Amino acid sequence: MPTVCPILVNFKNPKKTVACLRALEKSTVQPDCVYVIDNASTKESKEYFESFSFAFKIRWIWNKENRGFAAGCNQGIRASLEEFPNSFAWLLNNDTEPTPTALEKLLDKAVTTNAGITGSLIQKANGEFSGGVGFIHPKLASVRRPASTDEKNFDYVEGSSFLISPECIQKTGLLSEDYFLYFEESDYCCKAKRNGFTLAWATESVILHDIGSSTGSENAKGGVPYFIDCIMIRNRIHFAFKNGYPTFGILLGLGISLALRVKRLQFSRVPTILKITLSKALFKKFIEKNGGYYEIH
Known part of the structure; x- marks a missing residue:
């Protein structure tokens, strides 16, 4: 072996x-x-x-x-x-x-x-x-x-x-x-x-x-913790742009995700997702505010 x-x-x-x-x-x-x-x-x-x-x-x-x-x-x-x-x-x-x-x-x-x-x-x-x-x-x-x-x-x-x-x-x-x-x-x-x-x-x-035992990422729709939900959407958008997916589709997918948060009355998540998606510096602050350590690459 x-x-x-x-x-x-x-x-x-x-x-x-x-x-x-x-x-x-x-x-x-x-x-x-x-x-x-x-x-x-x-x-x-x-x-x-x-x-x-x-x-x-x-x-x-x-x-x-x-x-x-x-x-x-x-x-x-x-x-x-x-x-x-x-x-x-x-x-x-x-x-x-x-x-x-x-x-x-x-x-x-x-x-x-x-x-x-x-x-x-x-x-x-x-x-x-x-x-x-x-x-x-x-x-x-x-x-x-x-x-x-x-x-x-x-x-x-x-x-x-x-x-x-x-x-x-x-x-x-x-x-x-x-x-x-x-x-x-x-x-x-x-x-x-x-x-x-x-x-x-x-x-x-x-x-x-034991999926999601540490983060709650597998909770029912609408029940995913604030930090995990925001970071997952940000990272999906970051991944898509980095790997050459079509811009229109990426933005449409982001819009659908934000609309779902509004529908679930999770209004505070919308500006956070937009900020950390648009700025690595704000993403770093978001990670560190939630107890993590992040270096901008």
């Missing part, structure tokens, strides 16, 4: 992270080393994590600030490549629990297809189908999950289980940190495909995911 290094980013959810690591211990293929990045780390969280021992080697990276998902993943990728230069990087959400054969089946699919990025089949904790890949509307740049594993020609792999080949990392580089949270995996998939890499979906690699 090739060398593989799982990378987990934790933000104030240590129990879920430990549960994920315990699930990895049962894997039929053991990781060579796991890299855990603890965002907004505290003395208490560090002591909590270090009170456990695990069956594999773990490298802990402690960040005083909440640097976001992409920046945390990039720290893990850099660290893994220093120690294992030709390893696969497996970005794995910390609120997931991989089934015992998940990593084995994921690697099998990646190797047999020679894909640059390979995803797993994501199920909710109760076993309900959730996806693992996604589709992007060619004009509006809106996204959707598949209805079943029968759907093909997907546009991106979800970041909850995101295996990157060493060749893809070498040519495509790291994740964009422009987003802080959400759409960085879609952006990376677009970049990888422009570099000649393909995407694969290992539907026999099953990951149980």
